[in-house]
Amino acid sequence: MVSNKxxxxxxxxxxxxxxxxxxxxxxxxxxxxxxxxPELVIGIAxxxxxxxxxxxxxxxxxxxxxxxxxxYRADTVRETPAIFGAAPTEVRDRRVLIxxxxxxxxxxxxxxxxxxxxAGAGEIRTAVSFKTGDYRPDYFALETESTIVLPWDKExxxxxxxxxxxxxxxxxx
Numbered sequence: 001m002v003s004n005k006x007x008x009x010x011x012x013x014x015x016x017x018x019x020x021x022x023x024x025x026x027x028x029x030x031x032x033x034x035x036x037x038p039e040l041v042i043g044i045a046x047x048x049x050x051x052x053x054x055x056x057x058x059x060x061x062x063x064x065x066x067x068x069x070x071x072y073r074a075d076t077v078r079e080t081p082a083i084f085g086a087a088p089t090e091v092r093d094r095r096v097l098i099x100x101x102x103x104x105x106x107x108x109x110x111x112x113x114x115x116x117x118x119a120g121a122g123e124i125r126t127a128v129s130f131k132t133g134d135y136r137p138d139y140f141a142l143e144t145e146s147t148i149v150l151p152w153d154k155e156x157x158x159x160x161x162x163x164x165x166x167x168x169x170x171x172x173x
Contacts, residue, residue, distance in 0.1 A: 014146035024141040029058035038097035048100035064088040081108045087119035095123045103128040106135025
């Protein structure tokens, strides 16, 4: 998730490799386990599915996903996130942990929480790998103002060739 809101200057890049991602996921799961015993974990698709699945595996809890997406306009300004599909029915009357990769404004997490409340979840807590803005989730592994480049997001297919992800072109190393 990239934050280039309005007049905000480009952020420095924080290039996350797989070993660091693994350690941060482990730390996040341990933080959660100290205070909360979720009955299931929901990863916010797309990028929150990976840390969500890892946290669920470490906590030995069932994992589901919830698709929250943002559309982009031609000027790359983000529009409001939207839920695609329904919240898993398994959340009803359960303790649920929602996991995403980053959190800046909290708009995505708030939308996911509302969807799970509407689906009847009993207790909901939020967790992210990286807290990058003012919104404070219940748990986070690391706080930074940098733009996060996740290991699975560094390169993408462009015209059939693997190359640098262009969404990080307006950031600095």
